[in-house]
Amino acid sequence: MTVPAFSSERDLARRALDTARSRGATYSDVRFVRRQVEDAQVKNGALEMVDRTDTLGFSVRAITDGSWGFAASSVLTNAEADRIAALAVDVARASALTKISDVRLASVKPVTATYETAVEIDPWSLSFDDRLKLLFDADTAMRAQQPKLRTTRASYEIWREDKLFLSSEGADIAQRLTETGCSISAESVGDGEQQIRSYPASGGRNQNKAGWEFAQRWDLAGNAPRVADEAMALLTATQCPQDIRTTVILSANQVMLQTHESCGHPIEHDRALGTEAAFAGTSFLTADALGSYRYGSEIVNMRIDSTTPGGLGTFGFDDEGVPASKGWAVKDGIFVGYLMSRETAATIGRESNGTMRADGWSRLPIIRMTNVSLMPGNAGTLEDLIADTDDGIYMDTNRSWSIDDKRFNFQFGTQIGWLIKRGKRTEMVRNPTYTGITPEFWGSCDAICSKSEWSVWGTPNCGKGQPVQSGHTGHGAAPARFRKVRVGVVR
Amino acid sequence: MSGVLRGEKELRALADAAMKASTADETEVFLTARTNALTRYANAYIHQNVVSTEAGVRVRAVKGKRVALISTDRLDREGVEKAARDASELAALVPENPRFAGLVEPKPIASAPSAYDERTAEATPLDRARAVKRICDPARAKKLTAAGFVQTTAGEIAIANSKGVWAYSPRTSADMELVAIGDDGSAYADRASGDFASLDVAAAADEAIAKAVAAQHPRDLEPATYEVVLEPYAVEDIVSFLAQELTGQAVEEGRSFVGGKIGEKVTGPITLVDDPFDPQARPMPFDYEGHPASRVTLIENGVARALVYDSQTAARMNATNTGHALPPNPFMSVSPMHVRLEPGDKTREELIRGVKRGLLVTRFHYTRWVHQLRTIVTGMTREGTFLIENAEITHPVKNLRFTQSYADALGGTLGIGRELRLESGFGGGSRRIPALRLAEFTFTGATRY
Numbered sequence: 001m002t003v004p005a006f007s008s009e010r011d012l013a014r015r016a017l018d019t020a021r022s023r024g025a026t027y028s029d030v031r032f033v034r035r036q037v038e039d040a041q042v043k044n045g046a047l048e049m050v051d052r053t054d055t056l057g058f059s060v061r062a063i064t065d066g067s068w069g070f071a072a073s074s075v076l077t078n079a080e081a082d083r084i085a086a087l088a089v090d091v092a093r094a095s096a097l098t099k100i101s102d103v104r105l106a107s108v109k110p111v112t113a114t115y116e117t118a119v120e121i122d123p124w125s126l127s128f129d130d131r132l133k134l135l136f137d138a139d140t141a142m143r144a145q146q147p148k149l150r151t152t153r154a155s156y157e158i159w160r161e162d163k164l165f166l167s168s169e170g171a172d173i174a175q176r177l178t179e180t181g182c183s184i185s186a187e188s189v190g191d192g193e194q195q196i197r198s199y200p201a202s203g204g205r206n207q208n209k210a211g212w213e214f215a216q217r218w219d220l221a222g223n224a225p226r227v228a229d230e231a232m233a234l235l236t237a238t239q240c241p242q243d244i245r246t247t248v249i250l251s252a253n254q255v256m257l258q259t260h261e262s263c264g265h266p267i268e269h270d271r272a273l274g275t276e277a278a279f280a281g282t283s284f285l286t287a288d289a290l291g292s293y294r295y296g297s298e299i300v301n302m303r304i305d306s307t308t309p310g311g312l313g314t315f316g317f318d319d320e321g322v323p324a325s326k327g328w329a330v331k332d333g334i335f336v337g338y339l340m341s342r343e344t345a346a347t348i349g350r351e352s353n354g355t356m357r358a359d360g361w362s363r364l365p366i367i368r369m370t371n372v373s374l375m376p377g378n379a380g381t382l383e384d385l386i387a388d389t390d391d392g393i394y395m396d397t398n399r400s401w402s403i404d405d406k407r408f409n410f411q412f413g414t415q416i417g418w419l420i421k422r423g424k425r426t427e428m429v430r431n432p433t434y435t436g437i438t439p440e441f442w443g444s445c446d447a448i449c450s451k452s453e454w455s456v457w458g459t460p461n462c463g464k465g466q467p468v469q470s471g472h473t474g475h476g477a478a479p480a481r482f483r484k485v486r487v488g489v490v491r
Numbered sequence: 492m493s494g495v496l497r498g499e500k501e502l503r504a505l506a507d508a509a510m511k512a513s514t515a516d517e518t519e520v521f522l523t524a525r526t527n528a529l530t531r532y533a534n535a536y537i538h539q540n541v542v543s544t545e546a547g548v549r550v551r552a553v554k555g556k557r558v559a560l561i562s563t564d565r566l567d568r569e570g571v572e573k574a575a576r577d578a579s580e581l582a583a584l585v586p587e588n589p590r591f592a593g594l595v596e597p598k599p600i601a602s603a604p605s606a607y608d609e610r611t612a613e614a615t616p617l618d619r620a621r622a623v624k625r626i627c628d629p630a631r632a633k634k635l636t637a638a639g640f641v642q643t644t645a646g647e648i649a650i651a652n653s654k655g656v657w658a659y660s661p662r663t664s665a666d667m668e669l670v671a672i673g674d675d676g677s678a679y680a681d682r683a684s685g686d687f688a689s690l691d692v693a694a695a696a697d698e699a700i701a702k703a704v705a706a707q708h709p710r711d712l713e714p715a716t717y718e719v720v721l722e723p724y725a726v727e728d729i730v731s732f733l734a735q736e737l738t739g740q741a742v743e744e745g746r747s748f749v750g751g752k753i754g755e756k757v758t759g760p761i762t763l764v765d766d767p768f769d770p771q772a773r774p775m776p777f778d779y780e781g782h783p784a785s786r787v788t789l790i791e792n793g794v795a796r797a798l799v800y801d802s803q804t805a806a807r808m809n810a811t812n813t814g815h816a817l818p819p820n821p822f823m824s825v826s827p828m829h830v831r832l833e834p835g836d837k838t839r840e841e842l843i844r845g846v847k848r849g850l851l852v853t854r855f856h857y858t859r860w861v862h863q864l865r866t867i868v869t870g871m872t873r874e875g876t877f878l879i880e881n882a883e884i885t886h887p888v889k890n891l892r893f894t895q896s897y898a899d900a901l902g903g904t905l906g907i908g909r910e911l912r913l914e915s916g917f918g919g920g921s922r923r924i925p926a927l928r929l930a931e932f933t934f935t936g937a938t939r940y
Contacts, residue, residue: 041821046588049821050583051560059543069616070541074564087542094530095537098624126583138584150745155821168600194864236720274531277677278638278670281856284939385834402857402892404871409892409938411869413861418647433864433869435892435936466640467541489869489894489935 003114003176006164012081013166019085025062032058033361042135042157057361060088066102072362106345110170115316117178119211123158138184141224146232151187171321182215186231195234197227201253202398208310208457240432247392255477256429256457257398262438266407267329267410269338283436295333296442302330308371311474312458313370316394322354359469366465373476377448382479387423394418407451411435417459449478499659505583506651512572514579515552518653523547525646530619533638535627552578556587591808595782597655603776608686612645612661626696639669650781658781665690669701678702683685685773707898709887714934718849720842723912723924728855729897737789738825739804746863749795759904763790765827772829772921784814788796802827828920835907842928844882851877866898892936903930
């Protein structure tokens with residue numbers, strides 16, 4: 001067992017709970033979080049940056065006079081534990097100035113427990129050189145394949161979070177969560193075009209709750225020549241057809257982001273209740289839609305599962321001490337479940353499904369996607385699906401993403417596309433985009449690839465909350481086909 | 492000075508301790524301490540209310556061409572010394588970066604107006620809650636609800652390096668935003684300031700509430716190319732996207748619309764200046780490497796004039812460091828942080844009066860590059876979109892998606908507002924932005940509300 005003992009932190013946490021109680025809190029919890037991160041990036045053949053971060057602090061969340069307060073600090077002393085606990089209570093009392101009704105929390109059984117991510121190769125146990133080799137090998141392979149690339153990048157992140165949660169209800173939970181992520185990208189410039197190809201996912205990284213085996217699995221160096229070739233080929237590729245309606249097949253990593261944006265966010269119960277209205281927005285999946293709204297076609301099944309192996313939303317307990325759980329967001333195309341907190345679950349008479357997570361010690365837990373996944377269908381492999389498609393476009397790896405604040409109207413662009421003619425992937429096209437309205441789009445989904453094509457992707461940079469927090473969310477996805485999609489909206 | 496700050500003397504002592512503990516050839520120490528307090532409300536009550544006391548230590552150690560970064564939040568002697576030792580050890584392990592040009596040399600830093608206000612540093616949870624109440628009560632009186640935040644921040648940053656750089660700045664800010672929400676329509680307003688007392692919460696509430704009342708029951712409108720009047724909130728998005736392309740790094744990476752076009756016309760008759768000394772824009776006279784920041788005219792009457800640089804891109808591109816470094820990160824090392832779109836001579840009403848048929852857009856939402864080099868962006872309108880017909884606002888319309896080159900849109904600038912709105916910007920900076928009237932803006936889709 002490698003979960004830390006947290007001896008001194010537990011003493012401070014108990015002290016803070018006592019202080020909060022004595023100041024008038026009717027509920028309080030304390031979280032200690034130590035986060036260690038190493039980011040490395042090789043750019044154009046040289047180590048551009050290596051950054052190791054080690055942070056540790058604590059926060060107190062309290063209900064007083066029926067309202068919430070929160071305070072946090074990185075100073076770990078008895079006096080600071082007292083100050084922060086008292087401040088959380090004072091903040092709660094100030095919140096009560098505008099109170100409409102008292103906060104109610106759905107019940108949860110307080111437990112004493114530990115949990116840690118299962119890893120095969122602890123990334124922190126490797127030598128720094130071993131980790132860097134993965135990047136240099138891939139970067140070198142891209143540049144050797146296509147010397148005219150303007151920019152090449154290869155990066156990894158290893159991430160470890162040790163967390164202690166104590167509540168005034170008696171919970172005492174310690175967890176160690178480990179993540180590994182990696183990415184390569186090749187950028188080309190010429191003739192008024194700038195193009196990018198990245199692997200295994202878009203922009204940032206593909207990341208999992210896993211050890212170094214996750215970085216090895218993607219064979220970055222082996223894929224580097226293809227990525228480099230495609231980036232250069234895109235400069236002279238044909239522009240994606242403009243403003244047509246056609247069949248679209250999305251790659252698994254694009255289905256991942258489509259799921260994140262058009263299902264994961266609208267099923268956040270805080271959005272549906274209006275408490276994210278000013279920033280992230282609200283949701284078209286309002287309370288009256290629960291259990292009856294047709295979200296997608298009958299083959300669309302979206303799972304909420306914080307036990308999915310490897311998922312960035314996989315843990316033992318959320319930041320309210322609620323255990324990991326499995327359930328459905330969309331079953332046979334019907335919207336059936338929200339991502340909930342103890343507070344939001346109480347508003348509809350349910351128990352929390354454990355989705356409250358904070359970005360480190362200094363931020364308030366908020367509702368977060370855990371692992372929201374499109375479950376596999378029976379369309380076979382990607383090549384089977386293309387072979388089954390007479391005419392359309394295959395689009396791969398996100399480049400641009402935008403969706404309205406109720407999550408209806410979206411527009412996505414991918415890095416690359418190929419025309420499909422008579423069941424064959426044919427000509428490469430550049431700057432592909434597609435747009436639609438969420439329930440219409442998922443309603444047009446008529447094929448999802450089988451389990452062999454399904455994998456768990458990770459988004460380590462989901463922004464939400466004020467002050468803004470960066471969340472780590474997981475999404476299982478397989479390639480899928482959508483009919484009569486509006487394609488090509490670049491002016 | 493407020494008790495929330497450590498003060499220049501203490502931070503300098505910590506920076507000195509770190510540099511003394513370092514075994515690297517060159518060492519840079521970046522220290523931050525701040526208290527951030529944010530009171531968040533929705534459905535017209537406070538639902539999230541936080542105060543966070545945060546600290547940051549980042550040591551960049553350089554051995555020859557080997558560079559390593561260590562970051563921690565242990566802002567005490569033991570913490571900074573450990574960070575320096577760890578950075579030195581890591582720098583010995585990493586491969587050389589032949590492009591690394593060394594840490595910056597010390598240069599005199601000009602004085603700038605203070606960006607610190609004692610009363611803001613001492614604002615209490617009750618002060619913020621009262622401001623929220625000042626917003627929610629009048630909203631309720633108009634049968635609206637309200638969502639947003641009121642925030643105060645007090646902090647300090649210090650940068651030192653072993654070549655003799657020392658830069659220190661205590662800073663405060665106060666920000667608020669508000670969406671006034673009715674049964675079938677909403678409207679947005681925000682305000683930003685360096686001091687809480689001058690944060691005009693009441694004016695923002697009046698603005699959003701009046702507009703929300705007018706925004707009820709929006710009608711469908713066919714997506715097409717329309718003339719537009721953009722409120723400063725929407726213009727800020729355009730400035731934000733274009734400003735990040737006006738850097739040496741963006742040109743070096745081949746993604747900037749001004750690459751190879753300095754001295755050429757790149758957009759319409761607008762002037763963009765980065766002015767770190769603007770007293771209205773929470774000034775900061777140095778960048779995140781401790782190099783003096785300079786005022787740079789980026790675009791003058793539509794002509795690309797200059798780029799901003801940090802030390803590394805300036806060295807690689809044989810340019811002068813303008814003092815616009817961000818904290819080290821792998822994707823963006825340099826940015827304008829105090830951009831001002833110079834004002835014109837029109838009132839908001841005069842801008843609207845010039846439009847025969849077009850749209851008034853309050854705010855953009857979820858904007859993303861579609862084609863960076865061509866500055867094509869997609870996004871949605873949000874919280875206050877209205878049809879203008881024959882110089883009058885006639886009715887609200889449902890939100891629209893646009894897909895539009897921002898530089899091309901500015902090419903059709905027909906009018907510039909005379910009032911500048913301060914908006915919080917990237918990298919702790921600020922932007923001052925007017926309303927604009929643009930001849931053409933292409934909307935490519937619609938949503939259901």
